[in-house]
Amino acid sequence: MSSANMDEALAIVAHGPLSAGQWKLESVVPRAIKDDEVLVRVVASGVCLADVHFGDVAQEKIAQNPAIWYPRVLGHEGAGYVEQVGEAVRGVKVDDAVLLTFLSCGECYNCLDMHPAYCIHCFSCNFHGEPGVYAGRDGKDSAIGGAFFGQSSFASKALVKERSVVNISSANVTEQEMQILAPLGCGVQTGTGAFSRIADVRASDEVAVIGVGGVGQSAIMAAAMVGCKTIIAIDRMPSRLRLAKSLGATHTIDTSDPAMDLVAVVRKLTGGRGVHVSLDTTGVQTLARQSWDFVRVHGKVLQVGLAGPEATWDISMSDHMNSGKQIIGCVQGDSVPQEYILQLIDWFRHGKLPVDKLVSLYPVADYQRALDDMREGRATKPVLVWPTQKSEASSVSKI
Template structure:
């Protein structure tokens, strides 16, 4: 069967530290037995896409060689399915999330975001998922299956585990576009609060870094009725947005200087925050977060720090406080269960994700990235 022609944002080898992304024609073959062919109508842009499209081969994230197609917050419609696929059928509307093996201990008994095969399935994917058009039999392959999906293509082969059926949940195509980012960044922030943090009304929550992930955490803490919700960032617009989404207090790190711990303790009647979430990966902020976390509190890491970064933790003082240091991968959720919950919260008026997003035509992807990096837009969504 002849491959289908698609348009994709192809990420090529960076030059002088700059991303080399360009919309190109690619060929997509029929799905394998465990894959779904999806027509993408929208895809959120995540900082992980930007990082994975910026590193030279062999440096940073373990992704296939260039060229490759990224994108991992896709929404669209099923075109075709492999012979072993049972979750969806052609015509179904779907949201796309991360891939997992479904067989390891964590997939069966815990959260699939901690799958034993998470790195190869999501970051390495399939180095030959796409091909460049042409008559030459040896024409270059293009890597795909990024997070099981590579949704920066208007037609893509998706791992069945990455697919969440939306046919009975979305009302129209506008719904489907709005919900595109739920499969990664939004569920990561929200799930970190509700599932890993197990937040209760009595909790005092501090969230460091107010991008899409951190602001989703703010909304989830408000949904849980947490008594104190502290938003911490250096961008005034993000801090004000956090207040409108449920933050009871805000702290600007550019003005508080080294007094972050004191500021949090003053807000929390000296106890510190019972749940502290870092969405920055900035080691100095994480270190301070550990200090201002309350006794028996949880410090949860979900920002991506440098690979060789380390913390200084005095073991005995840490032990006697009863604090917990945890990592969050995809919020510790099962997307097929959690994404419908977030949609229900949104429709109840408790999870206003529409305040985070801005739509861009795919031809404007460079502007979308610029606006995201400059803090103008929290969560860009590319429309195909």
């Protein structure tokens, strides 16, 4: 371990639930770097609902959940430049451009079989985090946590586990492009990978996506890139449906009418057959069940996200067996980020993956507005832009 790093940083610290106004933008000091870590100057951080889920739980409900605790820095879609590397790090060097992604152990059977998204230690690696990664500027609070998804990128300087780092220097991206590409590390690779890697959709396929936020829109783009015959976007927000149409959806369904029979509508659009592949990004039990109902016999049902721990599948064994349908849990698009993210950048560069249409940029001081806009559907994928080192000190003083 190297000597202590006393560089001051700016971070969004969750001292308690977001809804109680206990997230604060403040100065912190990162601890000394470990051998398997990289210190990254963060340029931009995508905002994902997982950050909200793990940072908006009331104190009285967290006693039995080791993944929920305060104070901590969240964030898991970072982009930036390497400032320092630990002694055991081999994949990056100082000044390399990097995107940040999920963490895997690298040693379990799934990691060794090139399926790190299904690491058997995925939950503890990504959600538990680590206390004491940051200290308050006054030195009084030395227990501020980090290492969320191995990165905690809601900070201008992030201590990142090497396995959460993707070296993109070979792609020669500009700093402005990195602001757009920050979400590739989670939301975009999850959505695109669902169709391109897990389901391996073809041009002759008919597909449907329930919930077209950042993950769902990314799946729409992947289906359009393949040229799927029918691409159905399903959501209750007209703004999201309009965006999905511009990204390649052939049909949109507005679910804001509670009397609408979603299964019947999808089947009508597909000549009564149903779709080959459905992707539910909401995790809402009733919607997930409907996605199973409107998938054709021998089709695939992909599920990503979770609306609550009580949600279950309520399908009889007889129906499941005779339908030949597959229910597939979808995590991070089953990607190997160090390879797949470079592919995503190439698609972006060639106009096949218009990620810029998803992204809305916000100065980090406006993080609350970004969260509100995402919740209300005014923004699909908010990205927080961090001040440069020269302007950072003045930015802190104004908060």
